[in-house]
Amino acid sequence: xxxxxxxxxxxxxxxxxxxxxxxxxxxxxxxxxxxxxxxxxxxxxxxxxxxxxxxxxxxxxxxxxxxxxxxxxxxxxxxxxxxxxxxxxxxxxxxxxxxxxxxxxxxxxxxxxxxxxxxxxxxxxxxxxxxxxxxxxxxxxxxxxxxxxxxxxxxxxxxxxxxxxxxxxxxxxxxxxxxxxxxxxxxxxxxxxxxxxxxxxxxxxxxxxxxxxxxxxxxxxxxxxxxxxxxxxxxxxxxxxxxxxxxxxxxxxxxxxxxxxxxxxxxxxxxxx
Amino acid sequence: xxxxxxxxxxxxxxxxxxxxxxxxxxxxxxxxxxxxxxxxxxxxxxxxxxxxxxxxxxxxxxxxxxxxxxxxxxxxxxxxxxxxxxxxxxxxxxxxxxxxxxxxxxxxxxxxxxxxxxxxxxxxxxxxxxxxxxxxxxxxxxxxxxxxxxxxxxxxxxxxxxxxxxxxxxxxxxxxxxxxxxxxxxxxxxxxxxxxxxxxxxxxxxxxxxxxxxxxxxxxxxxxxxxxxxxxxxxxxxxxxxxxxxxxx
Numbered sequence: 001x002x003x004x005x006x007x008x009x010x011x012x013x014x015x016x017x018x019x020x021x022x023x024x025x026x027x028x029x030x031x032x033x034x035x036x037x038x039x040x041x042x043x044x045x046x047x048x049x050x051x052x053x054x055x056x057x058x059x060x061x062x063x064x065x066x067x068x069x070x071x072x073x074x075x076x077x078x079x080x081x082x083x084x085x086x087x088x089x090x091x092x093x094x095x096x097x098x099x100x101x102x103x104x105x106x107x108x109x110x111x112x113x114x115x116x117x118x119x120x121x122x123x124x125x126x127x128x129x130x131x132x133x134x135x136x137x138x139x140x141x142x143x144x145x146x147x148x149x150x151x152x153x154x155x156x157x158x159x160x161x162x163x164x165x166x167x168x169x170x171x172x173x174x175x176x177x178x179x180x181x182x183x184x185x186x187x188x189x190x191x192x193x194x195x196x197x198x199x200x201x202x203x204x205x206x207x208x209x210x211x212x213x214x215x216x217x218x219x220x221x222x223x224x225x226x227x228x229x230x231x232x233x234x235x236x237x238x239x240x241x242x243x244x245x246x247x248x249x250x251x252x253x254x255x256x257x258x259x260x261x262x263x264x265x266x267x268x269x270x271x272x273x
Numbered sequence: 274x275x276x277x278x279x280x281x282x283x284x285x286x287x288x289x290x291x292x293x294x295x296x297x298x299x300x301x302x303x304x305x306x307x308x309x310x311x312x313x314x315x316x317x318x319x320x321x322x323x324x325x326x327x328x329x330x331x332x333x334x335x336x337x338x339x340x341x342x343x344x345x346x347x348x349x350x351x352x353x354x355x356x357x358x359x360x361x362x363x364x365x366x367x368x369x370x371x372x373x374x375x376x377x378x379x380x381x382x383x384x385x386x387x388x389x390x391x392x393x394x395x396x397x398x399x400x401x402x403x404x405x406x407x408x409x410x411x412x413x414x415x416x417x418x419x420x421x422x423x424x425x426x427x428x429x430x431x432x433x434x435x436x437x438x439x440x441x442x443x444x445x446x447x448x449x450x451x452x453x454x455x456x457x458x459x460x461x462x463x464x465x466x467x468x469x470x471x472x473x474x475x476x477x478x479x480x481x482x483x484x485x486x487x488x489x490x491x492x493x494x495x496x497x498x499x500x501x502x503x504x505x506x507x508x509x510x511x512x513x514x515x516x517x518x519x520x521x522x
Contacts, residue, residue: 054336120352129352137353219348221307222336234339237312237444 034254041251042244049248057223058231058249065139065227066208069146073154073203076147078196081158082188086167096159103152110148111216114141118217137219142227145213150206154199161195162188198264205260209253228253303331306497307354311342311361311484312441313382313418313460317517318359324513325504332497341416341441342366349489356498359486359505361417361442366485373487374499379506380484381520382460384418384425386472387449394455396472399426402456403433410448410457413438417482418445422458425480462518483522 042049049055084095102110118125118135128134135141169191173183189196211229218225220234228249235246306325310318315337322334338345338355342365349355349369358373360366366376388396394407402409412419419438426432436454439445446467448454456472460482464471486505488498504510511521 057336115351121350125352134352134354136351137348219338219353220340221338221353224335236447237340237439237441 037247037250037254041247045244046248046251049245050252052245054222054231055245055249058226058228059252061139061142061223061226062208062228065142065146066204069143069150069207070154070200070204072143072147073151073207074200077151077154077199077203078158081155081199082162082184084155084159085162096156099152099155099159102148103156107145107149107210107212108216109212111145111213114144114148114213114217118144136217137221137225139218139224141218142214142225145217146207146210149210149213150203153206154203157195157199157202158192161192161199164195165191201260201264205257208256301331302329302494302497302500304494304497305333305335306356306494306501307335307338308357308359308501309338309345309349309353309355310357310359311345311417312339312443313361313463314359314380314484315339315443316466317462317514317519320513320517321501321505321510324509325501328504329497329500332494334501339441339443341412341418343368343416344440354493355489356492356494357486357488357501359484361484362420362482363485364420365417366487372491373489376485376487377502377506378483378522379486379510380514381522382462382482382484382518383477383520384421384458384474384480384482385461385464385477386456386474387446387459387464387467387469388456388472389449389452389454390468390470392470392472393452396456398472399429399431399474399476402426402458403431408436408453408455409433410437410439410445410454411435412442412445412458413440416441418442418458418460421480421482425458425474425477428476428479465518481520484519 050059080095080099084092084099087095115136116122118128118141120126120129120134120136125134125136135144165188169187170183173187178186208227209229210227211233214225214227215230215233220226220230222231226234232246232249232253235243235249308318308322318337318339322337326332326334338353342360342362345353345355345358346360346365346368349358349372358366358369359379360376361382363376363378366373370376386396386399386402388394394401394404396402396407401407411422414420414423418441437448439448442459442463445454445457446459446463446469449457449459449469450467458474459467461471461477486502488495488502492498505514515521
């Protein structure tokens with residue numbers, strides 16, 4: 001407690017006051033455009049817009065695919081994160097770069113890559129399509145695209161948490177006779193739980209916000225692959241849901257994102273500031 | 274969510290149909306029909322789809338997939354599950370020629386200049402689009418409306434850099450509709466559906482877009498696909514298309 005108090009005093013520190021000016025501008029640049037969105041909302045029809053059939057289709061699809069993608073990320077990403085956290089430094093560095101690449105790539109590049117792997121004109125895709133397992137332009141493709149862009153968020157968050165916990169408790173548990181699985185379930189994961197929850201929440205938020213990879217790999221088929229971001233895009237292209245529903249859906253995504261981030265904050269008191 | 278319900282209903286319906294297949298009255302069609310159509314066909318095809326569902330109660334036409342023809346052709350080439358594809362030009366249909374049955378032209382369209390209501394920038398013809406302080410949006414050259422726009426401007430000997438190149442005609446119309454642009458080239462049929470005014474583009478009669486339609490070879494519902502193509506090309510379809518401003522093939 002005392003340590004934190006001192007830290008806070010130090011953070012108020014002795015810096016040039018003029019820094020506040022660009023800082024306020026930066027904040028305005030991030031927040032004011034979103035205020036524009038709120039200003040454009042047609043409040044009386046907001047509820048009808050959000051509950052129109054097209055909106056509900058997109059909303060439902062986004063939530064279902066986002067949840068499935070998050071579950072896939074958990075099952076695949078958690079082991080990867082633990083392995084990276086416990087790998088030798090050289091190997092861990094390489095793995096971390098590989099995991100981060102999709103994070104910094106434009107998601108559309110991911111969509112093109114997925115299409116070139118699973119598309120009908122690609123050998124792997126043609127083979128799968130021959131078995132009736134064609135992936136592009138299906139709801140499953142939406143999930144794959146979401147996993148591709150959201151997985152790094154989970155892996156990096158969990159990896160950081162697991163590494164920060166260290167190996168001391170694991171060694172102690174082992175010396176007391178705990179098996180590897182018991183150590184994982186009762187020591188490692190509980191200690192890394194805040195990082196895991198933060199990772200899952202970020203992962204979900206990123207999944208439901210995914211646009212680029214979905215547009216290219218899954219297409220824009222209402223009710224099948226048209227998630228909220230694609231419905232919004234289509235509306236501003238002059239077809240699909242109207243502009244009213246598009247603004248309403250944008251607001252809904254905004255509120256979801258804020259709620260999700262507040263949730264992370266609540267789960268990691270002190271560690272996310 | 275709804276999709277799961279639809280799938281369950283479809284599965285149930287399929288079971289029922291199999292159970293009483295010999296008794297199916299009049300060989301009526303059933304199942305879903307997925308139509309991929311050029312963005313400019315949107316409103317006309319909404320009406321055609323409604324007509325088709327009314328004529329065939331067993332058929333559920335899925336919400337239309339509307340985008341630039343080029344985008345749709347790429348998706349179809351990579352295995353998108355379409356039953357019918359209607360493109361805004363023949364070159365784009367040619368890209369998927371191995372995947373479709375005998376494409377046939379069913380409508381024509383010409384370009385016009387769309388301006389926001391009241392024509393605030395005072396556009397009077399193609400030459401005004403090149404003005405220094407006029408914001409113009411066009412379709413990208415890769416999509417049919419863009420190819421036609423370039424052809425029209427080249428014929429008139431007019432060159433300028435548009436403020437934005439959009440992926441389909443709906444996006445151009447949306448920019449003008451929102452008065453974010455002073456003018457743009459769209460199909461004459463688009464002007465009927467937007468809150469925009471029309472300025473004639475001289476020479477537009479010489480650059481005519483021909484729209485082909487075709488059923489896909491591996492359509493999931495081949496009977497319905499053929500029937501839909503027949504509707505669009507038939508008398509009723511042609512009447513509906515004419516109501517939306519399309520020319521006869």
